[in-house]
Amino acid sequence: MSEHYDVIVIGAGVTGLSSAWWLARDGRSVLVLDKGVVGAEASSRNGGGASHYQSPLFAEEQRLWPMMDDLLGYPTEHQRERVIISVNQREFDHYNYIADMCTAMGWPADKIDGDTARAMVPIAGDNCLGGIHLRFGGHANPQRTVQAYAWALQDLGGRVIQHCPVIGIETVGGQVSAVTTPRGRFTCGALVVAAGPQIAGLLAPLGIEVPLMAGRAEMIVTEPAPLMRLGGVDGNGLYGRQTMRGNLAFGGGPHEWIDTQPEGPRARPTTPLSRSLARRVAEMFPRAAHLNVIRSWAGIVESTPDGRPILDRLDNLVIATMSGVGFGLSPATGHAVRDLVVDGTCSFTDIAKLSLARFAGLAPDWRETAGWLPLAAA
Incomplete structure (x- = not known):
């Protein structure tokens, strides 16, 4: 097989699919390649939050999410607003600080006492000191959203090939010209690399060093609880949401750092994190502590040394690694990638602060210095 596309996107996670959809909307011929299936890693296995107020992409994130069902033509189950509740004084003080910061930025956030928090979150307990009510942001269903991006892309003529890892990137005169795969060679006018932890391995042969560490992010899902008015609730070191069936789906680290090969992690390691997550969910929601955990999710996420995304263009190559916050920012990220590919800015x-150049001179042992070691090494 040998075909030409205006843009090839490596990675069928939420960032790659959103980028491809934005480019297809612009009339570009787009091919998405993935070593596995659409959204197989963290893109479909996360808390679904869309409230990244510290990102330069935040205003665009907030503008776009309420429109995404109509723009895509498929449901994302997006719901607006979030509540963050505290079960100790340290959290209470920190969340009040967040409310002041958001309000100063022009995003309304109410400080709430314990009684108000329990009225808004009926499964919270007497240990709830209060919290904040974010009158912006919200959450969506990650699996639904990934499917929506993929279907909407195909509706526009875009193509997705699953189980098709990229095994080589070709360049001519310093610009990307083609990628090679087990299914053939595909030529392109531009390349977007949104392959999560595999970005570093893919770009290293081109002399491009992208500092990333792979981590296993896990979530638990409980039996259904009575539906709450606002399903997006954070606290106690957790993030997550109540599904439309009532299940509580929550995660919150710590990450289990793992080694990754260029083709991706070879296995999903076991982890003791589920028990910690279940305990913290029960502490945050004492009136739901009787619910059984019925399943767990896990996905591989990547993180940069400073925890912020990399969005950058090098010639006709665009790098998009979101460092664990890709889902909520995906509508805005796709827009930014479209702009970088088509307009160069x-x-x-x-987004200058998200450039790859900020890591120039990074010490080679940054992973060891940060303590980001695989479990066996640690």
Whole structure:
């Protein structure tokens, strides 16, 4: 097989699919390649939050999410607003600080006492000191959203090939010209690399060093609880949501750092994290502590040394690694990638702080210094 596309996207996670969809909307011929299936890693296995107020992409995230069902033509189950509740004084003080910061930025956030929090979150207990009510942000269903991006892309003529890892990137005169796969060679006018932890291995042969560490992010899902008015609730070191069936789906680290090969992690290691997550969910929601955990999810996420995304263009190559916050920012990230590919710069915000150049001179042992070691080594 040998075909030409205006843009090839490596990675069928939420960032790659959103980028491809935005490019297809612009009339570009787009091919998405993935070593596995659409959204197989963290893109479909996360808390679904869309409230990244510390990102330069935040305003665009907030503008777009309420429109995404109509724009995509498929449901994402997006719901607006979130509540963050505290079960100790340290959390209470920190969340009040967040409320002041958001309000100063022009995003309304109410400070709430314990009684108000329990009225908004009926499964919270007497240990709830209060918290904050974010009148912005929200959450969506990760699996539904990934499917929506993929279907909407195909509706626009975009193509997705699953189980098709990229095994080589070709360049001519310093620009990407083609990628090779077990299914053939595909030529392109531009390349977007949104392959999560595999980005580093894919780009290293081109002399591009992208500092990333892979981690296993896990979530638990409980039996259904009575539906709450606002299903997006954070606290006690947890993030997550109540599904439309009532299940509580929550995660919150710590990450289990793992080694990754260029083709991706070879196995999903076991982890003791489920018990910790279940305990913290029960502490945050004492009136739901009787619910059984019925399943767990896990996905591989990547993180940069400073925990912030990398969105950058090098010639006709765009790097997009979101460092664990890809889902909620995906509508805005796709827009930014479209701008980088087509116009060379982001049209709606300044993303200079997300450039790869900020890691120039990074010490080779940064993983060891940070303590980000695989479990066996640690």
